[in-house]
Amino acid sequence: MRILFSATPAYGHVLPLAPLMHAAVDAGHTVALATSAGVQNEVGPELAAEVEFLTAGAMPMEFSQDAAHRTGADPFHPSPELIGEIFGGSRVDLGGADTITLARTWAPDLVVSEAFDAIGPMVAADRGIAWYRAGFGPATPAVLAEIERAAATRYRDAELDVAAPHGYLDPCPAPMQDPEWSSDVPVLPLRAQAHRRRRDMAVELPTFDDPTKPTALVTLGTIFSDPDVLAATVGALAGHDINVIATLGASLKNPAAGDKQPSPTPNGIEVRFVPFVPLGQLLDRADLVVGSGGAGTVLGALAHGLPMVLWPQGADQPINAARAAAAGTAITVDNAASISPAVRKVLTDSEFRSRAEAMAAENARRLSPADVIGRIAAT
Structure with missing residues (x-):
């Protein structure tokens, strides 16, 4: 079978699909993204070596600015309506049209589209084939409704009758889900996995003078990698008897990354800054996650049974943090001082870790992922 995955061009949207793509390749299917x-x-490189890329369209900054220009809204503080125009409109x-053209040549038998992607459903409609929606976090029905609203105009203009997904x-x-959320289509409960190198490719991780101390992983992700927020977050850990691994994300550069970072003696902590490293490998070393x-x-942290302290910065982060706090696995804060x-509290109260482990x-x-691919390929 030829399975086409379709995703918004950003780490947080593409990487959650990677385990499914690898599982599809392992099952003998031909896969494209x-x-x-x-x-x-x-x-x-391990994904690029196995998956064909059908490349078309703009990157997030371009289609976000296009939507902001059309609507006059602020792309850095988007409302659900603007998010709809970004993903279901400008992208x-x-x-959309170029992707459909490429897909006609590639000829998929099935489409898997990540939750914010409105192009995959167009391809499925054009080809007359089934498609599945793949979530990457707690469901956001209000946001999804706005994406579908904006996309519906484009579907009509393209004379495409886009059907509902075969499943979610x-x-x-x-x-972690809102208890009031329910799906209009059948749900397949997929095992969450933090991204890691294919076949456990070697990743060099930093060492500490005293490796017996608990390790906090500080990560702001790949988009909200603001240097001031990162500095404030790391600085807030001063005085704790811990080691710290801090990720620089995709947008920060540090010539000393990976080397021991100087820190004032009163901090009592060792900090190691690292460039992009697959999250799974970092979580293997962590006892606590501090992030946005x-x-x-x-x-990924919950898949590893790790408690969290979360300081949301934007996008879907407030929703994720609120759900983790409601589940008793995290404390959510709104400033560095907290x-x-x-x-x-998270280090001393064992309930947080117990709930995360549960x-x-x-x-x-x-x-x-292999189980899910087996089921959807039988569609």
Whole structure:
């Protein structure tokens, strides 16, 4: 079978699909990924070696600015309506037709489209084939409705009758979902996995003078990698008897990355800054996650049974952080000054870790990517 995956060109949208793509390749299917050319070299050589890329359309900054220009809204503080125009409007305008043209030549038998992607459903309609929606965090029905509203105009203009997905691939453990959410289509509970190198490719990780101390992983993800926020977050850990690994994300550069960073003696902590490293390898070393609450970070931490302190910065992070806090696996803060007492509480109150470990056990009982591919390929 030829399976086409379609995703917004950003780490947080592409990487959650990687386990499914690898599982499809392992099952003998031919796999392609439809996304923008700018993301092709950023998702890892092991994926590029196995998956064909159908590259078309703009990168996030371009289609976000296009939507902001059309609506007069602020792309850095988007409303659900603007998010709809970004993903269901401008991204489709700038890449939908070209993707359909490429897909006609590639000729998929099935489409898997990540939750914010409005182009994959167009391809499925054009080809007259089934498609599945793949979540990457807690469901956001209000946002999805706005994306579908904006996309519907483009579908009509293209004379495409886009059907509902055959099912929803849900990587979010039940306690992380809004209890009032329900799906209009069948749900396949997919096991969440933090991104890691294919076949455990070697990744060099930093060492500490005293490796017996607990390790906090500080990560702001790949988009909200603001240097001031990162500095404030790391600084807030001063005085705790811990080691710290801090990620620089995709947008920060540090000539001393990976080397021991100087820190004032009163801090009492060792900090190691690292460039982009697959999250799974970093979580293997962590006892606690301190971050902004991206869906990949939150679900990855819970898959590893790790408690969190979350300081949301934007996008879907407030939703993810709120759900993690409601599940009793995280403390959510709204400023840097609140991080230190929150870290102290999470480190000393075993309930946070116990609940995170229970979430990891629930996640492990969900369908593996291989199981999900087997089911959807039988559609």
